[in-house]
Amino acid sequence: MKLALSAPANSLLDNEIQITGSKSETNRLLLLQALFPNLKIDNVSNSDDAEVMQKGLAIANGTVDIHHAGTAMRFLTSYFATQEGKTIVLTGSKRMKERPIKILVEALRSLGAAIEYVEEEGYPPLKITGKKLKHNKVSLPANISSQYISSLILVAPSLPDGLEIELVGKITSVPYIKMTLGLLDEIGIVATFKDNTIEVMPKDEVTSKTMTVESDWSAASYFYSIVALAEIGSKIKLSSYKEHSLQGDSVLASIYQQFGVSTTYSENSIWLEKNGEQLADSVELDLSNAPDIAQTIAVTCYGLGMGCHLTGLHTLPIKETDRLAAMKTELEKFGATVSITEESLTLESNNLIGSGAAVDTYNDHRMAMAFAPLAMKTNFFVNDAGVVSKSYPDFWKDMELVGFKVATV
Structure with a gap:
């Protein structure tokens, strides 16, 4: 057109x-809702990215195509890595296959995730076999896209011992990290962000609540x-x-x-x-x-x-x-x-x-x-x-x- x-x-x-x-708030809350189903969301974004995120979260096994949605690619990579019994191929558009994801994959692998590259090393598509991640400490470069960091923060409450994330170097996109932590706080999940370390406590369930985007x-x-x-x-x-x-x-x-x-x-x-x-x-x-x-x-x-x-x-x-x-x-x-x-x-x-x-x-x-x-x-x-x-x-x-x-x- x-x-x-x-x-x-x-x-x-x-x-x-x-x-x-907000697309950013919506996609974070959709992932949290998948982990804690008693959350309700009002004023959900009507964007393609939010629609793709909703459809992706609803799939148990098979192929998830997120098209151009970079946020969905990063968030769903962490989500599916933590879902025992699910095997997913996470793919996207031609441009998505050119966007690097190696740093996030390596971080998840260090926690015990089973993720393979389907085509080129370091890039989508990814084959993800969900499993229980037993480790609770990970280190990442601080100057990467905040979506990698938020992706890990969002799944952290569902891990057995929560998660400690060490950010190495100068942190960029701090407000997006704080947005993610702010949403965790609103649903009663304890998390701290001090110096270059983020800690998120584990949580089995949260109180029923309606979140307005x-x-x-x-x-x-x-x-x-x-x-x-x-x-x-x-x-x-x-x-x-x-x-x-x-x-x-x-x-x-x-x-x-x-x-x-x-x-x-x-x-x-x-x-x-x-x-x-x-x-x-x-x-x-x-x-x-x-x-x-x-x-x-x-x-x-x-x-x-x-x-x-x-x-x-x-x-x-x-x-x-x-x-x-x-x-x-x-x-x-x-x-x-x-x-x-x-x-x-x-x-x-x-x-x-x-x-x-x-x-x-x-x-x-x-x-x-x-x-x-x-x-x-x-x-x-x-x-x-x-x-x-x-x-x-x-x-x-x-x-x-x-x-x-x-x-x-």
Whole structure:
């Protein structure tokens, strides 16, 4: 599906949007629910990733295809490794088979897991024979994707003696680890995170409880970008959000102050409003704790004519696509000057924005959604726009609710 995008007829925005539950929280809670069936979940994400996770957890034996869902691949690897009597082949898309998983597999093997590589060493597909894991200590590099660490934390309560995880080196993506630990705390599982050591106590069962998933802050990032690029006085209300969120991407509220967007919390909602504050020529941000919003921020800066130097992005090359290379290629289609390293992106300030470009999305939902707000400034096309269903199936409908013209071509 190829879409043509153009700006709302009224440049002064005033809208309300209800956003689906967080994919990150949903997938964590779905795994915990599989381990502790008396948990109930409200406001489940309607994303492809959450649907794949639910289907995967329901399979006892055979093949589980998680398509492009990296979170499901990491979480289900640990889950099936702990399920006695289940034998699963865990596979995914062509891109998923190129995304490394060796560090997690080796960690699980050190605990006693039976996992084999079906094709290439270090990569999916995996053949997993579930068994009781008797060891309770594991060591991991601290700078890896937090999903590896969260994957182990989530299954830890079901292990006979719980789990002690030692993280070696400088820890990145701390908020996602804290999100996982926060959810454990909410259901009564004791866990500690001190210095570079995480300890999770074993738990046979938890008290029956309904967990309500907060709406997705990553999804909110696109509306922050829209407001930043809109006329002063524009505002958008987003539901349902908490002022004290478990999600690392809630840092958006403070980051987007630098782009002239103020955030007001009100009854499980947030109001985003474009103020008239003077903007800097360029910004420098370390996004090691929130790498998923890097693409949105880069596009926002370009739309505002600002430069940026974004660091802490070492996990982006192994996402759905190499996000750093993809951002450079697509921004340059509009006339941007971009340089990248293995862990950074630098955009030069530029007040000229080209029109008529066709943005490629590389099977990456965030490429489509990060670029969409740029339609506030110029008309362009998005190729394979349906990829947004991975995390936010209603995205294009919500863009139309804001007033954007979205046409299939």
